[in-house]
Amino acid sequence: MVAYYSGTYVGRGSDTRQSCDLLRLSFCLNIIIQPPVIQRRFNELNFNVNMGSVVASDVEQLKQAIAECKRLILELPEHSGKQKDTVIKLIHLRLKLQELKDPEEDEPNLQVLLEHRFSKEKSKSVKQMCDKCSTIIWGLIQTWYTCTGCYYRCHSKCMNLINKPCVRSKVSHQSEYELSICPEVGLDKQDYRCAECRTPISLRGVPNEARQCDYTGQYYCNSCHWNDTAIIPARVIHNWAFEPRKVCRTSMRYLALMMSRPVLKLKEINPLLFNFVEELVEIRKLRQDILLMKPYFITCKEAMEARLLLHLQDRQHFVENDEMYSLQDLIDTSRGRLSCSLTEIHTTFAKHIKLDCEKCQAKGFMCELCKEGDILFPFDSHTSVCHDCFAVFHRFVFEHIRYNTNCHMPYALLWGLGRDRFGLLNFVVTTLY
Incomplete structure (x- = not known):
């Protein structure tokens, strides 16, 4: 079925505008006609140009054919079959003309x-x-x-x-966020010009509306600011707010490229955030446990062959420290995704060490005071590790001796710790703390 087309629409504007309008028309109206029907219509209109190929050999002949099509569209009865077929013909002539003007093979890859x-x-x-x-x-x-x-x-x-450099170069040389919330300086400080291209702008919207970027706080023209939205890192860190805000094109690209980079040290930027967001406390504990598990894996042949640490290949910083976060980490935390995925990985890692691998099991510890109970591991929820002597205790035992004794490094040796286990635990604790 062919959608109707108004004959008064084609005769307006420049050739370029008409070409765009006609192309938009062809896509929007979803014109569907079988080639035999088109060819029969073309023969009735005495056209010499076929559906698949154009007889015209140069640009001038194509322009003449296009002009003839436009004239016929205006002369033919409105909404008639001949007028609709002529519109289709005009579209194909425009396509062929564009191909001749901009040959694709001349453009480098x-x-x-x-x-x-x-x-x-x-x-x-x-x-x-x-x-x-x-x-x-x-x-x-x-x-x-x-x-x-x-x-x-x-x-x-x-x-x-193009006069704007690639944003990735800024990410490579300056991997940090603006941590002030919308640091506005005022349009007068920008001399009423776009902060990027220096085009004159005004708050009145005539001729160019000044649009503020919520990330930089500066004002931009409508060519540099398309009202795209993005999550603002400063609002997340200070207010735990994830509502997308309007940003300029450059900020949008920069934030997208920085999304997975671990550059946020929450303990220094806003340590109080852990008091209000319980999920962050849980994730910090899981990350600390994973760091305690890491020495087991890098000294275990089976774990290396199974590539267990690759479970965190998308968040490599999780096996390096427990302090740095990416913006994507915080977004996933707010949505409950990160806690679930880390819990699954934690369970997989603990299963290998405590159940599946005999070599890793052999590197467990006994409580250095009560000598009772099962084998202990530094990452168990009911254990604690002394930061001075690196001995492993039941948590309730450690809480008792911590306030009643002074611990020194020789204490661990007095309890007869084996060299292999002591060395492993030393590495574990120094890695974490």
Whole structure:
């Protein structure tokens, strides 16, 4: 079924605008006609251009054919079958003209500009927008590129106009967040110009509306600020607020690239956060336990062959320390995902050490005071480790002797700790503390 088309729509605007309008029309109306029907209609209209190929040999002939199509569309009866078929013909002529003007084979597959590494896209999607000119990228007829570092998209014709460096270079050289909440300086301090491209802007919205970025606190024009939203790290750390806020394009890319980087040391930035968010306390304990398990794995051949530590390959910092967090860690914590996944990994690790592997079981400990009960491990919930002598105790025993005795390093040797176990525990505690 062919959707109706108004004949007064085609005659407006420039050729470029008409081309875009016609292409948009073809996609939006979802025109479906069989080739034989089209060819019969074309023969009735005395066209010399076939559906699959264009007889016109150069651009001028195509332009003449396009002009003839536009004239006929305006002259033919509105909503008639001939008018609808002529619109379809005009679309195909436009496509062919664009191919002749911008041959795809002349465009390089890779271009480097301002630290961007632009790769030619093969997708024919029409849902992308050019980050330079802020218009639709018609993938069906236009060549376009995407930066493999920051995912900046643009037409091939806009390449030479780009003046913004790749955001990934900033991430590589300056991996830190702005930790003040919307640090506004005022539009007058920016001389009423966009903070990025220096285009004149105003709060009145004429001609360019000033749009504030909630991450930087600065104001931008509508070409540099598309009202994209992102979670702001400062609001998460200080208010535990995860509501997305409007940010400029550069901030959006920067926050996306920084999302998984462990650069937030919560204990220094906002230590009180652990008093109000119970999930963070639970996750910190799980991370400490995993660090206590790590020495068992790096000294166990079976664990290395099973690559147990790869369970945390997406969060490598979890096997390095228990203090650094990424913004993604905090987001997953608020949604309950991180606690669940860490609990599963903790269970898998503990099962290997305490049940599956005899070598790891042999590196367990007895309570150095009561000498009773099962074999103890530093990561057990009912055990405690002395920071001075590295001995392992039942927690209730340790709480008693901690306030009644002075512990010294020789104390551990007096209890007859084996060299292998003592060395392992020394490594465990120094790794954690």
